[in-house]
Amino acid sequence: MQMTFRWYGSQDDKIKLSEIRQIPGCKGIVGALFDIPVGEVWPKTRIAALKEEVEAAGFSLEVIESVNIHDDIKIGLPSRDQYIANYIETIRNLADYGIKVICYNFMPIFDWVRTNLAYELPDGSTDLAFEHKMVEGDPADIIKSVEESSNGYVLPGWEPERLARVKQLFNDYEGVDENKLANNLAYFLKAIIPVCEEVRIKMAIHPDDPPRPLFGLPRIFKNRDDMLRIESMVDSPNNGFTLCTGSLGENPDNDVPGIIREFTKKGKIPFVHARNIKFIGNEGDFHESAHLSSEGSLDMFEIMKALHDTNFDGYIRPDHGRMIWGETGRPGYGLYDRALGMTYLNGLWEALEKSND
Ligand code: CS2
Numbered sequence: 478m479q480m481t482f483r484w485y486g487s488q489d490d491k492i493k494l495s496e497i498r499q500i501p502g503c504k505g506i507v508g509a510l511f512d513i514p515v516g517e518v519w520p521k522t523r524i525a526a527l528k529e530e531v532e533a534a535g536f537s538l539e540v541i542e543s544v545n546i547h548d549d550i551k552i553g554l555p556s557r558d559q560y561i562a563n564y565i566e567t568i569r570n571l572a573d574y575g576i577k578v579i580c581y582n583f584m585p586i587f588d589w590v591r592t593n594l595a596y597e598l599p600d601g602s603t604d605l606a607f608e609h610k611m612v613e614g615d616p617a618d619i620i621k622s623v624e625e626s627s628n629g630y631v632l633p634g635w636e637p638e639r640l641a642r643v644k645q646l647f648n649d650y651e652g653v654d655e656n657k658l659a660n661n662l663a664y665f666l667k668a669i670i671p672v673c674e675e676v677r678i679k680m681a682i683h684p685d686d687p688p689r690p691l692f693g694l695p696r697i698f699k700n701r702d703d704m705l706r707i708e709s710m711v712d713s714p715n716n717g718f719t720l721c722t723g724s725l726g727e728n729p730d731n732d733v734p735g736i737i738r739e740f741t742k743k744g745k746i747p748f749v750h751a752r753n754i755k756f757i758g759n760e761g762d763f764h765e766s767a768h769l770s771s772e773g774s775l776d777m778f779e780i781m782k783a784l785h786d787t788n789f790d791g792y793i794r795p796d797h798g799r800m801i802w803g804e805t806g807r808p809g810y811g812l813y814d815r816a817l818g819m820t821y822l823n824g825l826w827e828a829l830e831k832s833n834d
Pocket residue numbers: 542543580581582588589633683721750796797
């Protein structure tokens with residue numbers, strides 16, 4: 478396995494590569510070109526510059542998170558073909574610079590949804606939380622709550638220009654139910670996967686977060702059955718998954734270690750997001766937690782063991798962390814708690830390696 482850390486780039490991330498370099502056992506950066514509007518081709522010059530910067534700091538750049546999918550592709554509008562052609566060009570450009578995995582998601586309108594980005598824990602740290610009552614109301618309430626607790630950062634998928642059009646977007650998605658959305662994903666995958674096979678890039682779809690329908694919008698990657706359906710759309714080792722333990726784990730019915738074992742054995746998990754969550758009450762509310770098993774509702778040892786037992790050899794990163802030690806910055810993406818998470822994950826992995834009988 479290769480341990481990695483997500484970085485938002487020198488323009489957008491106040492964490493420096495030189496700081497990430499001091500986290501023991503971190504080998505690679507998971508990056509993206511965040512300023513390129515969704516749907517446009519990523520130019521080679523920009524990819525080259527990012528790669529150079531990351532490599533000069535002593536890291537590899539082999540995973541991109543994310544190349545986002547234009548809504549027209551998800552809705553299935555005639556204009557999707559042009560956006561798919563652009564996406565293919567981006568795939569080819571990334572392959573030219575040694576990218577091996579592209580993480581993406583197929584969530585309509587919103588990327589991940591939380592109702593509070595600064596939920597206070599008893600130890601004084603804050604993290605991201607989801608309370609279902611808020612999603613039963615007007616999406617505008619959540620947008621406001623997210624904006625108020627986001628420290629002024631723009632979160633991926635929540636760009637102001639998108640949110641300004643949110644009503645229009647809801648209209649555009651009218652009639653797009655779960656089946657239609659799945660067909661539109663299949664259409665996209667059928668077009669891109671042959672190119673990925675040719676240039677040796679693995680696509681890794683990220684689960685819907687949280688894994689349930691929201692605001693009447695369909696969700697098609699919530700559980701194992703959805704994974705089987707996505708797998709069957711195009712039967713190829715390049716049609717893979719980002720196994721986000723937190724996202725899938727937000728539904729207690731999902732057996733995360735079991736899913737890991739099944740799909741890693743098939744070589745379908747090129748990328749893992751490892752994080753813990755803690756349920757609040759029993760109506761599906763949760764807050765994110767420190768990575769340790771004892772701090773949350775997921776058994777991180779069983780998760781790492783499932784990866785180890787099935788010879789996982791992909792990329793992994795600690796996922797969201799808490800804000801601790803007075804750090805301010807991008808919610809979920811501070812330096813300290815993700816560094817602690819990485820150290821813990823590396824510790825579990827070393828123990829698993831050495832206890833191999
Ligand atoms: C989330 C997402 O898992 C995460 O870190 O914050 O923004 C995720 O990067 C995307 O859904 C992947 O496309």
